[in-house]
Amino acid sequence: xxxxxxxxxxxxEGLVTSAVLALTxxxxxxxxxxxxxxxxxxxxxxxxxxxxxxxxxxxISGHPALGFLAxxxxxxxxxxxxxxxxxxxxxxxxxYNPEATIVATIGMLYIIQQLxxxxxxxEARPVEPPFxxxxxxxxxxxxxxxxxxxAASALLLVATWLVLTxxxxxxxxxxxxxxxxxxxxxxIPVTKVYAGVFALGAMLAAxxxxxxxxxxxxxxxxxxxxxxxxxxxxxxxxxxxxRGTVxxxxxxGLSDGIISVFFSPTLAKIIATLLVAxxxxxxxxxxxxxxxx
Amino acid sequence: MTDKNGFFDLSRxxxxxxxxxxxxxxxxxxxxxxxxxxxxxxxxxxxxxxxxQSHRTGIGAAYGRxxxxxxAAAVKAINDAGGINGRQxxxxxxxxxxxxxxxxxxxxxxxxxxxxxxxYGTLFSHVVIGSAPAAGEAKMPxxxxxxxxxxxxxxxxxxxxxPGITDVKSQIQSMAPWIAANAGKKVxxxxxxxxxxxxxxxxxxxxxxxxxxxxxxxxxxxxTESSFTKYFPQIPAETEVIYHVMVGPAVLTFVKExxxxxxxxxxxxxxxxxxxxxxxxxxxxLEFLDGSHFWEGSPRYAxxxxxxxxxxxxxxxxxxxxxxxVGDPKDVSTAAHMFGCWETLYVVKKAMEDAGYxxxxxxxKLVEATEALTExxxxxxxxxxxxxxxxxxxxxxxxxxxxxxEGGRLNVVHKTKIEDGLYEPEGDxxxxxx
Numbered sequence: 001x002x003x004x005x006x007x008x009x010x011x012x013e014g015l016v017t018s019a020v021l022a023l024t025x026x027x028x029x030x031x032x033x034x035x036x037x038x039x040x041x042x043x044x045x046x047x048x049x050x051x052x053x054x055x056x057x058x059x060i061s062g063h064p065a066l067g068f069l070a071x072x073x074x075x076x077x078x079x080x081x082x083x084x085x086x087x088x089x090x091x092x093x094x095x096y097n098p099e100a101t102i103v104a105t106i107g108m109l110y111i112i113q114q115l116x117x118x119x120x121x122x123e124a125r126p127v128e129p130p131f132x133x134x135x136x137x138x139x140x141x142x143x144x145x146x147x148x149x150x151a152a153s154a155l156l157l158v159a160t161w162l163v164l165t166x167x168x169x170x171x172x173x174x175x176x177x178x179x180x181x182x183x184x185x186x187x188i189p190v191t192k193v194y195a196g197v198f199a200l201g202a203m204l205a206a207x208x209x210x211x212x213x214x215x216x217x218x219x220x221x222x223x224x225x226x227x228x229x230x231x232x233x234x235x236x237x238x239x240x241x242x243r244g245t246v247x248x249x250x251x252x253g254l255s256d257g258i259i260s261v262f263f264s265p266t267l268a269k270i271i272a273t274l275l276v277a278x279x280x281x282x283x284x285x286x287x288x289x290x291x292x293x
Numbered sequence: 294m295t296d297k298n299g300f301f302d303l304s305r306x307x308x309x310x311x312x313x314x315x316x317x318x319x320x321x322x323x324x325x326x327x328x329x330x331x332x333x334x335x336x337x338x339x340x341x342x343x344x345x346q347s348h349r350t351g352i353g354a355a356y357g358r359x360x361x362x363x364x365a366a367a368v369k370a371i372n373d374a375g376g377i378n379g380r381q382x383x384x385x386x387x388x389x390x391x392x393x394x395x396x397x398x399x400x401x402x403x404x405x406x407x408x409x410x411x412x413y414g415t416l417f418s419h420v421v422i423g424s425a426p427a428a429g430e431a432k433m434p435x436x437x438x439x440x441x442x443x444x445x446x447x448x449x450x451x452x453x454x455x456p457g458i459t460d461v462k463s464q465i466q467s468m469a470p471w472i473a474a475n476a477g478k479k480v481x482x483x484x485x486x487x488x489x490x491x492x493x494x495x496x497x498x499x500x501x502x503x504x505x506x507x508x509x510x511x512x513x514x515x516x517t518e519s520s521f522t523k524y525f526p527q528i529p530a531e532t533e534v535i536y537h538v539m540v541g542p543a544v545l546t547f548v549k550e551x552x553x554x555x556x557x558x559x560x561x562x563x564x565x566x567x568x569x570x571x572x573x574x575x576x577x578x579l580e581f582l583d584g585s586h587f588w589e590g591s592p593r594y595a596x597x598x599x600x601x602x603x604x605x606x607x608x609x610x611x612x613x614x615x616x617x618x619v620g621d622p623k624d625v626s627t628a629a630h631m632f633g634c635w636e637t638l639y640v641v642k643k644a645m646e647d648a649g650y651x652x653x654x655x656x657x658k659l660v661e662a663t664e665a666l667t668e669x670x671x672x673x674x675x676x677x678x679x680x681x682x683x684x685x686x687x688x689x690x691x692x693x694x695x696x697x698x699e700g701g702r703l704n705v706v707h708k709t710k711i712e713d714g715l716y717e718p719e720g721d722x723x724x725x726x727x
Contacts, residue, residue, distance in 0.1 A: 006526050013523045122354030124542030128577060134553055143553045216519045219542045261523045265515070
């Protein structure tokens with residue numbers, strides 16, 4: 001294949017990865033930024049989103065788009081609810097202590113994973129895409145659905161940004177992130193904000209999973225890679241920075257796509273990890289993060 | 294980051310000597326409980342215990358599930374006919390998570406805790422390779438249904454056998470002439486990046502070269518990969534045949550993305566059915582496979598010339614004419630591999646009878662009796678077809694099927710002969726000490 005089309009394919013693949021990664025990592029970043037909780041179970045909320053998408057789309061008969069749309073709405077809501085319960089039962093009781101919540105979320109990771117294994121099973125199951133249009137380029141064919149993932153993710157990111165910067169809820173979240181004690185003194189119900197943010201973070205992961213599942217199948221172990229990549233993105237972009245997360249996701253996604261197409265996927269992972277090390281050494285707060293006060 | 298609430302303060306719940314002793318006493322009490330020694334005085338009537346190392350979870354889960362179904366069916370048939378040496382067969386299943394480290398632990402558990410007579414049933418090559426040393430150390434006969442060449446390579450040890458399914462090297466050698474003559478001369482290989490894939494990587498090029506064809510590119514993909522389009526540009530444009538063999542939970546994605554990439558304007562495809570095991574070939578997006586060819590160990594779809602033994606086997610395992618579970622057409626089996634479980638259990642039965650096997654003290658005799666076997670006749674015990682067995686390399690050799698995708702099903706278009714797949718042994722296990 002010639003260089004031009006080869007690069008185009010690499011860029012397309014990279015953008016799809018970026019789109020899903022940006023949503024997932026944004027969830028992780030929000031939770032850390034506002035609550036100072038490193039949520040190791042984040043990848044499992046992603047997996048739950050995919051598994052629920054399978055369950056919902058198979059329960060609804062008729063055109064595959066119906067089941068998919070239902071999953072796109074319902075799966076994140078259910079995952080958000082589960083996250084809310086987890087927050088109430090576990091994180092709040094630990095007073096959001098940073099070390100204890102790491103251990104607690106590791107526990108949640110295993111509990112969610114094993115529950116999925118018990119009730120969903122070890123198989124990888126496909127979800128039918130809402131449409132299966134194949135875009136025919138002169139050099140190769142490409143899935144139209146994959147392109148729609150990029151658009152959907154961009155829309156969701158803009159929506160999240162609008163909520164954070166233009167609404168009262170967003171203002172309250174940012175105030176809590178900036179200084180939770182002062183926020184509380186001004187009458188902001190900090191614990192409610194925490195619960196909401198934790199649920200929102202899980203919902204972002206779930207919606208990313210629903211978008212990706214028609215091209216990658218639901219499997220109980222699928223949360224591991226997104227978790228690792230999200231951490232990489234969040235460290236590079238700066239914890240708690242929306243702009244940094246999106247920029248880092250595009251950077252990592254595109255470099256992953258291009259390096260793995262032209263060289264090897266392993267090299268792409270090596271370079272991403274090296275990048276994390278460099279950022280930690282030379283700019284520990286991340287590319288767009290501010291130093292903690 | 295202080296530990297204000299003392300979550301990590303271990304001193305609060307220090308283990309006292311008294312609790313430790315209580316725990317030890319309870320453990321010792323359990324170990325001598327009656328259930329653990331139930332059969333020690335009645336060995337003649339005790340069941341023969343087969344430890345089944347199953348891929349219940351991890352990337353091999355779909356195979357594990359069907360290996361369990363086939364095993365259950367075979368054990369029921371054996372027990373209904375009177376068992377082995379007049380004793381019933383009991384299968385004890387442990388999950389190895391399709392993980393080599395866990396696999397070795399499972400073998401150890403069978404040897405020391407369950408005290409099984411043999412261990413059996415492993416598929417994934419890296420698990421076999423990881424578990425074989427543990428089996429050798431415990432002097433535990435280890436019957437695998439793996440397809441990989443590692444047993445026949447004689448790189449493992451005297452306790453490892455593969456008497457129920459032909460190894461990859463032999464499969465490739467017997468099919469290469471057909472590929473070169475019917476599919477094309479310039480072949481690009483796509484294979485999983487671990488031991489099983491390396492068998493394909495190493496043995497296809499020489500086998501094709503002997504037929505005047507060549508491998509022009511080799512693409513290794515990690516078995517845990519979930520997206521494949523990025524690998525396809527590496528397929529050279531002059532490729533006439535794509536030879537694909539993938540495993541793991543993402544096989545459907547692999548084939549779908551191959552279809553998106555090429556559409557109907559594709560090179561010839563020759564695949565190992567591994568790329569679609571446990572997956573419906575009529576899934577949306579797989580239409581482009583029509584007219585392509587697959588290797589099948591045993592045909593997934595019922596064929597017009599199926600023997601009565603094959604029909605009886607399919608009925609016993611519970612698969613319909615489309616190779617899916619009876620009553621659930623979406624639950625597609627791993628028909629191309631799981632017949633090996635059925636056949637391996639009958640080989641174990643034969644060897645135990647030949648050895649006059651009584652219990653674990655006869656394990657060495659069992660090894661020698663298995664090595665003495667030479668042929669398995671086509672029939673209810675070997676429904677996939679006749680086989681020869683080479684006791685020096687612990688490997689059987691059978692016929693292979695090449696099937697064409699036509700009208701939404703796989704029709705066998707070519708059957709190889711046993712002789713096509715024979716090769717010079719690379720070593721001799723029987724010279725190793727028992």
